[in-house]
Amino acid sequence: MSLLAQLRMLESVEPLWDISFKSLFTFIHMASLLKPDILLAQPADWPSLDKAPDVLLLSIVLFLSRAVLYTLSSELVPVYSIHLYCERCCINYHHNFQVKDGTQYYYDFTSTLPEIIQVGEHQFVEWVVIETWKTLMLVAWVTAANSLTHGQQLPPGWVVGYNLAYEHVWDRFLIHSLLSDAQRHHMTLVEPETIYKTSVVVINGVTLGFPSCASLGCLTDLANNHFQFCTNHQSLDSDCAIISCSQPVQPCFSTHCDCCQSRFQLQECLQQAQVAHLNDALPHDIPTSDLINTTEHDEEFKVVPSGEPTKVKICAQFGHKQTHNEQIFVAPCGIIIARETFYNAKGIKSVADMIRQVYQDPMLMPNHIFYDNNCNLSKHVCGDPIFKDVSLTVDMFHFKSKHFKQDTYCQENCNPATYPELKDGEEKWYFNSSIAEQTNVWLGGYHAICRELLHCMH
Secondary structure, eight states, X not given: OOHHHHHHHHTTOGGGTTSOHHXXXXXXXXXXXXXXXHHHTSOTTOOOTTSOOSOOOHHHHHHEEEEEEEOTTSOEXXXXXXXXXXXXXXXXXXXXXXXXXXXXXXXXXXXXXOSEEEOSSSEEEEHHHHHHHHHHHHTSOOOTGGGOXXXXXXXXXXXXXXXXXXXXXXXXXXXHHHHHHHHHTXXXXXXXXXXXXXXXXEEEEEOOOOEEOSSTTOOOOOSSTTOSSOGGGGGGGGBOSBTTOXXXXXXXXXXXXXXXSHHHHHHHHHHHHTSOOGGGGXXXXXXXXXXXXXXXXXXXXXXXXXXXXXXXXXXEEOSOEEOOEEEEEEOTTSOEEEEEEESSOOXXXXXXXXXXXXXXXXXXXXXXXXXXXXXXXXXXXXXOGGGTTOEEEOOHHHHHHHSOTTOHHHHHHSOGGGOGGGBOTTSOXXXXXXXXXXXXXXXXXXXXXXXXSOGGGO
């Protein structure tokens, strides 16, 4: 049969209309190699080679396995998937990649990206469909599961598992990004056949200082930022401002004790002014933070009570308190995953409780958590099954500058260098463990706005 006659026969096959000339000749060449094996299973009096045979050898059936193609028009197209194996070089050849020694080597897509991507053993998706998934998820806030739609059923008898799951969407989302990045860098994508995904979260806090109730441990919002106490503790307005004193205040004063009045502080200032201070004449730098005009609501000073020979340090609360810090969970890419207001202190227990609250689903728990005080946090959560498979490490900056080399526990359990999955082949860090500190610089710019903003308004 002449080549022209063969092309005329293929003209009636609609799926071949859009195939390239090179791919068509590759198909004809491979089909000709299969011809002897196909004829081997047919009877001797087979009427014509132009008719498709009813029986095929098992090797041919495995070679042409049934599959499904997802198209942009939401149609399910029945296709055949070709899978080859070379016994001499031990390489498995798939549609987009080859597998050797457990490693996937994608074909050379540096010039043009593939039109079709294999997402499962029997599932294929057009490249434009994956781009649509990414657009829906990043722009329209559509979930991975809701991105899967199709409107056409497969032909009768086409028995194949064609249903896609949201895991396929996320997996191809990743492969699409990696192939696009490899093309921009003129590289060939290489990945292990089994991908071990490492998720990392960085924890740190930044002080924004929202107004809060002056009563210790109270989490109720203030009705007004000029109030000292919330509605539940308004009765404390009549108590002495000295923290250790619970007596009612004197008329027109904020304290009860005579020694706490301002004339004792002014008298001490007068005595200091009458003494020469030679260091005051020397030039010195003033930090920028000292130039900011801030109002302190609590003061600490020394007074001389009646009948006492020495000064006593006391602390007073003359206004509302400020929240201690905003604790944030940040992904290495810079996305803030969670935020929580810590009212009184950045305690280890509070951080551990926040981790449990954010990652209630064990499947979402990251593999690594960077935190500047993980050496104490790991001791606190020791034995907790929630943290069983979580590595608690200290970020590189704090580990080198804030933690002692003599601390054996910290060096052995919280040193990021002990985890090889955090480094690449060139001993460089995969993840930016200082991302929380860098995010705090950006968040700190809102301090002037938030310092008098009620907690319920942010």
